[in-house]
Amino acid sequence: MAAVDRAGDILAERHDAALRVLAAASSGGLPAILAGLREATKAVPQVRRVASWVVVRAAADGSAAVATALGVGRVWVAERTACVVCTAYAGLVAADGGEFPAGLTFGVRPADRSPVPDPPRHPRCRCRTVPWSDAWAAPDVLPYPRALRREAERSIAKGFALDSEPTSVRVAAAERLLRSGPDLPASVRAFAARAVRDGIFPPVPAGI
Numbered sequence: 001m002a003a004v005d006r007a008g009d010i011l012a013e014r015h016d017a018a019l020r021v022l023a024a025a026s027s028g029g030l031p032a033i034l035a036g037l038r039e040a041t042k043a044v045p046q047v048r049r050v051a052s053w054v055v056v057r058a059a060a061d062g063s064a065a066v067a068t069a070l071g072v073g074r075v076w077v078a079e080r081t082a083c084v085v086c087t088a089y090a091g092l093v094a095a096d097g098g099e100f101p102a103g104l105t106f107g108v109r110p111a112d113r114s115p116v117p118d119p120p121r122h123p124r125c126r127c128r129t130v131p132w133s134d135a136w137a138a139p140d141v142l143p144y145p146r147a148l149r150r151e152a153e154r155s156i157a158k159g160f161a162l163d164s165e166p167t168s169v170r171v172a173a174a175e176r177l178l179r180s181g182p183d184l185p186a187s188v189r190a191f192a193a194r195a196v197r198d199g200i201f202p203p204v205p206a207g208i
């Protein structure tokens with residue numbers, strides 16, 4: 001079933017659940033109505049998740065279609081505040097029609113082991129791909145995939161994350177990154193080392 005069709009199912013499920021709650025409420029009156037409303041409004045975050053998934057998938061499909069038309073690969077682009085799983089994919093290039101590798105993460109917990117066809121990597125993923133060919137690299141300019149990779153490592157080192165991602169996950173990711181000997185400026189590595197020592201990152205600056 002197409003993900004977009006799922007939204008209609010969610011609304012129908014929540015509608016039925018709300019009616020069941022209302023019918024079972026022995027006391028009736030306002031408490032029963034509120035209980036029914038609570039069931040119904042659970043549809044809002046669920047539908048929002050589906051909508052986000054559909055938009056990200058549509059963008060990825062569009063990029064893949066362009067890449068195929070050009071006969072080139074796709075490079076993975078993650079948001080600066082992407083999670084420890086998605087940042088591990090930033091800058092990776094999949095061949096034309098190929099998939100991204102399975103199970104990558106900057107985190108400690110292993111990600112699932114299936115190859116990744118395209119974003120979204122998980123619910124609420126905001127990643128995308130853009131067509132890429134190594135032939136497009138300009139002399140003396142860091143190739144786009146490597147620039148993306150460096151920015152992703154910088155995000156891990158600086159703790160650029162959404163509030164929804166636990167601090168402990170980001171601190172552990174920074175610790176693993178430091179152990180891997182990243183090609184980052186000494187000041188950024190020192191910043192990450194302080195965060196690992198303290199077990200917390202300073203707040204993410206506005207606009208990140």
Ligand SMILES: [Zn+2]
Nearest residue numbers: 086125126127
């Ligand atoms: Zn993502």
